[in-house]
Amino acid sequence: MPDAASSENASRPPHAPVDHPAIARGRVGVLLVNLGTPDGTDYWSMRRYLSEFLSDRRVIELHPLLWQPILQGPILTFRPSKSGEAYKKVWMEEGSPLLVYTRRQAERLAERIGSENLIVDFAMNYGNPSIASKIEALKDKGCEKIAVIALYPQYSATTTASVYDRTFRALGKMRWQPAVRTAAQFVDMPDYINALAGSISDHIAGLDFVPERVLMSYHGVPKAYLDKGDPYHCQCHKTTRLVAEALGWDSGFAMTTFQSRFGPTEWLQPYTDKTLEALPGEGVKKLVVVSPAFISDCLETLEEIAMEGRDTFMEAGGTHFSVAPCLNDSDRAIDVLEALARRELAGWV
Secondary structure (H helix, E strand, O other): OOOHHHOOOEEOOOOOOOOOOOEEOOEEEEEEEEEEEOOOOOHHHHHHHHHHHHOOOOOOOOOHHHHHHHHHHHHHHHHHHHHHHHHHHHOEOOEOHHHHHHHHHHHHHHHHHOEOOEEEEEEEEEEOOEHHHHHHHHHHOOEEEEEEEEOOOOOOHHHHHHHHHHHHHHHHOOOOOOEEEEOOOOOOOHHHHHHHHHHHHHHHHOOOOOOOEEEEEEEOOEHHHHHOOOOHHHHHHHHHHHHHHHHOOOOOOEEEEEEOOOOOOOEOOOEHHHHHHHHHHHOOOEEEEEOOOOOOOOHHHHHHHHHHHHHHHHHOOOOEEEEOOOOOOOHHHHHHHHHHHHHHOOOOO
């Protein structure tokens, strides 16, 4: 662990003995956290990432005694290679898209609100940089208070709760903890809805066709989680409704679907892939797809929707297909993050 005295903000506490070591203190941190990313596209990087991700009890609720032999056996024998090939299609020079855009978001937010006493940083729930390492680093820089913001507009135990679980597990290993606030979901936050609606509107205006429908595709979760009380399904539909209202769309123009299902169990429906197969046969040949559950583009938006989804739709008889980019590191994205940060920092700065 770095010596606290090496921090720029380190000083000897008042009234302390003259030989008391300097302590970094008096700062506030903002930690943006997104889902996670492998360190590379090779087999072992993918295996480490998938093992960490799919071992999270918030993600897979099956008891480890039943789940781990399946995960560590057939799944992690074959899936890393397949996932690695998918990641290679979207990998950027600086790393995976999710890592690149989250880093840029933190950098741009720091330019907006950062100061000598307010430090903005980012972490990944799975993979690197870890939540624990960044909380430790912020504390070493003198952050006595940290606002942790999970970058998921809609709440789910599989995402938002998992981030905060790991936050508090990290705190549980610290003898001297900073004070921590966790941010609520921002599904109906006007700044988010306005940013999303504006981004979609600009995208459609730049197309050479008029879409006959807009598909709002959200990452899925098992239906059993909804039955147990997870609010994610409701909040996804709420996002679609609020965006449609903001843009003045007719009822039914925007559809809510769910992607990325895994395993044999039933997941939230309707499924995105099945909908893409069916729409051309129902007369919808011109389509725009939006991914409102993701504030940054990632494998699920760039490969699953923009590549596989396009192929599915066009092969089924579609003629025009376009994917609206996520907010990424746009000005609109930073506006949303600034509003979130200021909300969570109220009374601290």
